[in-house]
Amino acid sequence: xxxxxxxxxxxxxxxxxxxxxxxxxxxxxxxxxxxxxxxxxxxxxxxxxxxxxxxxxxxxxxxxxxxxxxxxxxxxxxxxxxxxxxxxxxxxxxxxxxxxxxxxxxxxxxxxxxxxxxxxxxxxxxxxxxxxxxxxxxxxxxxxxxxxxxxxxxxxxxxxxxxxxxxxxxxxxxxxxxxxxxxxxxxxxxxxxxxxxxxxxxxxxxxxxxxxxxxxxxxxxxxxxxxxxxxxxxxxxxxxxxxxxxxxxxxxxxxxxxxxxxxxxxxxxxxxxxxxxxxxxxxxxxxxxxxxxxxxxxxxxxxxxxxxxxxxxxxxxxxxxxxxxxxxxxxxxxxxxxxxxxxxxxxxxxxxxxxxxxxxxxxxxxxxxxxxxxxxxxxxxxxxxxxxxxxxxxxxxxxxxxxxxxxxxxxxxxxxxxxxxxxxxxxxxxxxxxxx
Amino acid sequence: xxxxxxxxxxxxxxxxxxxxxxxxxxxxxxxxxxxxxxxxxxxxxxxxxxxxxxxxxxxxxxxxxxxxxxxxxxxxxxxxxxxxxxxxxxxxxxxxxxxxxxxxxxxxxxxxxxxxxxxxxxxxxxxxxxxxxxxxxxxxxxxxxxxxxxxxxxxxxxxxxxxxxxxxxxxxxxxxxxxxxxxxxxxxxxxxxxxxxxxxxxxxxxxxxxxxxxxxxxxxxxxxxxxxxxxxxxxxxxxxxxxxxxxxxxxxxxxxxxxxxxxxxxxxxxxxxxxxxxxxxxxxxxxxxxxxxxxxxxxxxxxxxxxxxxxxxxxxxxxxxxxxxxxxxxxxxxxxxxxxxxxxxxxxxxxxxxxxxxxxxxxxxxxxxxxxxxxxxxxxxxxxxxxxxxxxxxxxxxxxxxxxxxxxxxxxxxxxxxxxxxxxxxxxxxxxxxxxx
Numbered sequence: 001x002x003x004x005x006x007x008x009x010x011x012x013x014x015x016x017x018x019x020x021x022x023x024x025x026x027x028x029x030x031x032x033x034x035x036x037x038x039x040x041x042x043x044x045x046x047x048x049x050x051x052x053x054x055x056x057x058x059x060x061x062x063x064x065x066x067x068x069x070x071x072x073x074x075x076x077x078x079x080x081x082x083x084x085x086x087x088x089x090x091x092x093x094x095x096x097x098x099x100x101x102x103x104x105x106x107x108x109x110x111x112x113x114x115x116x117x118x119x120x121x122x123x124x125x126x127x128x129x130x131x132x133x134x135x136x137x138x139x140x141x142x143x144x145x146x147x148x149x150x151x152x153x154x155x156x157x158x159x160x161x162x163x164x165x166x167x168x169x170x171x172x173x174x175x176x177x178x179x180x181x182x183x184x185x186x187x188x189x190x191x192x193x194x195x196x197x198x199x200x201x202x203x204x205x206x207x208x209x210x211x212x213x214x215x216x217x218x219x220x221x222x223x224x225x226x227x228x229x230x231x232x233x234x235x236x237x238x239x240x241x242x243x244x245x246x247x248x249x250x251x252x253x254x255x256x257x258x259x260x261x262x263x264x265x266x267x268x269x270x271x272x273x274x275x276x277x278x279x280x281x282x283x284x285x286x287x288x289x290x291x292x293x294x295x296x297x298x299x300x301x302x303x304x305x306x307x308x309x310x311x312x313x314x315x316x317x318x319x320x321x322x323x324x325x326x327x328x329x330x331x332x333x334x335x336x337x338x339x340x341x342x343x344x345x346x347x348x349x350x351x352x353x354x355x356x357x358x359x360x361x362x363x364x365x366x367x368x369x370x371x372x373x374x375x376x377x378x379x380x381x382x383x384x385x386x387x388x389x390x391x392x393x394x395x396x397x398x399x400x401x402x403x404x405x406x407x408x409x410x411x412x413x414x415x416x417x418x419x420x421x422x423x424x425x426x427x428x429x430x431x432x433x434x435x436x
Numbered sequence: 437x438x439x440x441x442x443x444x445x446x447x448x449x450x451x452x453x454x455x456x457x458x459x460x461x462x463x464x465x466x467x468x469x470x471x472x473x474x475x476x477x478x479x480x481x482x483x484x485x486x487x488x489x490x491x492x493x494x495x496x497x498x499x500x501x502x503x504x505x506x507x508x509x510x511x512x513x514x515x516x517x518x519x520x521x522x523x524x525x526x527x528x529x530x531x532x533x534x535x536x537x538x539x540x541x542x543x544x545x546x547x548x549x550x551x552x553x554x555x556x557x558x559x560x561x562x563x564x565x566x567x568x569x570x571x572x573x574x575x576x577x578x579x580x581x582x583x584x585x586x587x588x589x590x591x592x593x594x595x596x597x598x599x600x601x602x603x604x605x606x607x608x609x610x611x612x613x614x615x616x617x618x619x620x621x622x623x624x625x626x627x628x629x630x631x632x633x634x635x636x637x638x639x640x641x642x643x644x645x646x647x648x649x650x651x652x653x654x655x656x657x658x659x660x661x662x663x664x665x666x667x668x669x670x671x672x673x674x675x676x677x678x679x680x681x682x683x684x685x686x687x688x689x690x691x692x693x694x695x696x697x698x699x700x701x702x703x704x705x706x707x708x709x710x711x712x713x714x715x716x717x718x719x720x721x722x723x724x725x726x727x728x729x730x731x732x733x734x735x736x737x738x739x740x741x742x743x744x745x746x747x748x749x750x751x752x753x754x755x756x757x758x759x760x761x762x763x764x765x766x767x768x769x770x771x772x773x774x775x776x777x778x779x780x781x782x783x784x785x786x787x788x789x790x791x792x793x794x795x796x797x798x799x800x801x802x803x804x805x806x807x808x809x810x811x812x813x814x815x816x817x818x819x820x821x822x823x824x825x826x827x828x829x830x831x832x833x834x835x836x837x838x839x840x841x842x843x844x845x846x847x848x849x850x851x852x853x854x855x856x857x858x859x860x861x862x863x864x865x866x867x868x869x870x871x872x873x
Contacts, residue, residue, distance in 0.1 A: 020476045022812045058745065062736035066802045070809030093809040137751050143700040144772065149593050250698030250871065251593040253586065284536070285527035295525060298582035301590055319590050347532060354534025361478040361553040365818065418593070 001385040002202065002374050007213050008220055010227035011199045014374055015209040023091050024205030025367035026112060029375055030086040031198045033230055034079060035166030039138075039173035039181055040189040041084050045075030046134040047126050047186065053118040061115070068108055069093040073115060079171045080379045081266075081310025082233045086193070088116055089368070094206055109212065113219040119190065125183025126190075138178050142170070153255040153416040154317070160245045161259045161412035165235070167311050195225040200378045204367035232381065236263045236312060239411040251418040254322035258332060259315050260408040266309035266380040272392040273400040278307040278314055279352040280344055280401065281335060286351050288335040289316065297331055299324050310380055314408060322417050329413060340405035344398050356393050360386060444659045451836045453843075454815065458825075458836065459655035465666040466643030470825065471655035474818065480556040480651030481818045482549065484567050485826045487646075488639035489544040490617040491763065494680040495638060503680050507626040508612070509584070509619020510635050512541040514570075516580050517632060518548070522571040526562070535559045543613050544761050545830055547823065556653055557661055564647075564665040570636045572629035585621045599703045599868045602693045603768065606864035607707045609689040610682040613764045638677060642666055648825045650818045681763050686711050688864045696871040704776035706783055709862040710758075710765035716832035719760055721841050721849075724807070726758040726767060728845065729853040731803050732795050733786065734769055740786040749779050762831065767858065776867045787858055795854075800847045807842055 002014035032041050055061045065071045071092040078085045092108040120127040145152050155170055162168040172178075201216055203209070239261055249255075264274045282289035282305030293303045303318035320328045338344075363369040364386060377383040384392070447460045458472045493506050519526045519539070530537040535552035537559075548567050552559045591597045601616050608614040618624070649658050688709055714722050734741055734756050744750045753771035773779045814820045825835045 021816045023816060057742065059737060059739070059742045063802060066737050066806040068809075069812075070806030072813070091813060093812045133746070133748065136748060140701060140751060140772065145700075147595050147699040147701075147703075253589045253593055284531055286525070286531035290527075291525070294583060295579075298579045299586075301583055301587035319586060321586065321589075347528075351528065351531035351534070355531055355536065358534045358536065358551070358553050362551060365477045365479045367816070 014202045016204045019206050026090045027202045027371045028088040029200045032084045034082040034084040035169045039177035042172045050130040051120040125187045128183045131183045149251045157257040157414040194223040196228040202371040243412040246415045249416045255416040256318045257414045259412040267382040274404045276396040277401045277404045278305045281305045461659040468646045470648045471658045472650040475652045478553045482649040483822045484647045485547040487830045491543045491612040496678040508615040508623040512618045515539045515541045526566045572632045595699045603705045603707045603866035606690045606693045607709045611684045692865045701772045703868040705770035705866045707864050708767045708858045720833040723760045725849045725853045729850050730756040
């Protein structure tokens, strides 16, 4: 369990001191409201990782990281409910394993501060060449969403289900927004969010947390000014008529997505009831969806349910043959009905709880998984330790599932429809059967 | 406990550099069992793997002269099918113990694994049982054909998968590595219960398998439990399995394969076939040396990478790797690019330049440190350790040797790799262009 401490106004250091791992892992999140200045926020991690004041080129950064026994640095944006977070990841080998010349805390953490807090600037903006090149790369990334059909389908589904809500925003923004960014606007945005927005610093490993606190206080002291807390969005719109959207796509498979609204959010005491519900429905190979859609009806290779409790919805995702749309939807709806009518065996319920508890404990063996889970807690303002979580899962009853199920409201059924008759291009299909 | 079982001798292997130890037992059935205690972790993880992958499509059965040929995708099909036991779905058995079970098939092996935080020993028993007890019916095979057809179609819609499998077809003329691991919808429809029983009987003999377990567990207890499980089976010594691989010509099949898909930007993978195949520690050394060479040539610290990135010819999707097995080896590099032809030319020019100038001790030392750190990161994951322990074992080497071999690599090793590998005549390019509407 992390020990959280506010080290400056709006800046929390979450530390977990342990010798379990051979490395020290750190992640830093800067929270912004989703849907505002999306392109500016999305560009920042790309431009910051191009060069800093002390390490002005990508090659200088890469060489320095390699010298620190291949320390790893990564940056991206993440969407957690209606927060758009700037996300930095850093990992460095523990000096116990690589020898005395590596100093994780001094050399290592100083590197992270350098990259995040001292960007390469020219005039009144970020270094223009980097901004231009990364705008170009980001435009390519946005346009490439279509290359991965499963991610594309999910984003299209969000656009339908959350049409008038910030959650429909694609985390990398739109091509038009990205093209409008100027180096001074980007620097202005950077300075504003580094001064005012919530910052969460996570560290897992064999580190001196007191020394680390002082380091970050020093790093951020010049940047912080006038903290603005962000409100937590807890809207629960009641769906009207079910939105059914089908889109034709250039793919062979069909991708089916169904979304249910729920009033049970992550910070609700009922959260674990809904978590178990989604587990019984579709988080495991023994769950109802897998047994009935995959094993019994042989309709899909993958079919699962996932809960996004910061935003408050349950999503079902399946890859099916386009001709089986109606059949798959029917079987999925039947499974929801079955749970809501209490048709859940004690074995199913028990197996789901055990599976979830196994997952919670397994997360403790992975520093990044621990951090990601704690960050969801930070956004929602609720931290639950492992023991509390396990107890809460254990207490969920069949009646709790019925109660949660009755509050679920089907909002959207989206289908990205493929063309199975389209042969994949460019291959000599005749040759493939030759192994028979 | 079982009186029929003698004390099982355990050998302890220690790695000072990793601060780890592993226990090894060779069981009467011929199975090698390895246990790596990791007491501070909640997770316990076991892998039961057979040296049988998608490339093992031709072999000679014991007592026969004639080769047996099987359709592409049998190893993967078997992997799916073993999860359906005589008494039902194996997933549910593990679920009732709160564990998660999974499996995967590669070119060279099939692995069954579970992850549990408690009930480790009952799970271990289940693992050994379900992998060793095949049960196939005509109906269940037909049902699986439907599921696997959806899996194959899912891959076909993935451009990274397509560009890669096209590259394998270009690099190799006859080696079955050019076939997809799951096979094709057509080849999978040729699979029958008889084929599955025959392949299971041949390749799932304990002598062709390995079991690796890691976590807060006792080596003696693991070895004893597995011994008990296998003790009653009829595991008469089978002798070597004769696998038949077509002899692969040196040259590539095609220098270039073009395809079109619904993608926004061209995707380009460049492959270099490596024809000097190795075994054991030599293979591991070659893998490490070549991976280092690739990093020196095209990694983020190289001048070439930075030049190409600045010019927009590559972006963050650009990556490189080298893979080596006993029957094939190749290096792959690539990603999204606006101009595949230009990228190919730039890569070749970069290779020529590096051959003229060589690498400096400084660059080499830096990359080596990076690789050492990278390996330590990976050791935080029990899953990584288990899966890589097994694959290294089948290649006749040990994961414990990894760090020591890496530390001993010299600049000469890397320069030799640069000279002997990455030949232009052994290069193939696979390109996916955006489909024109």
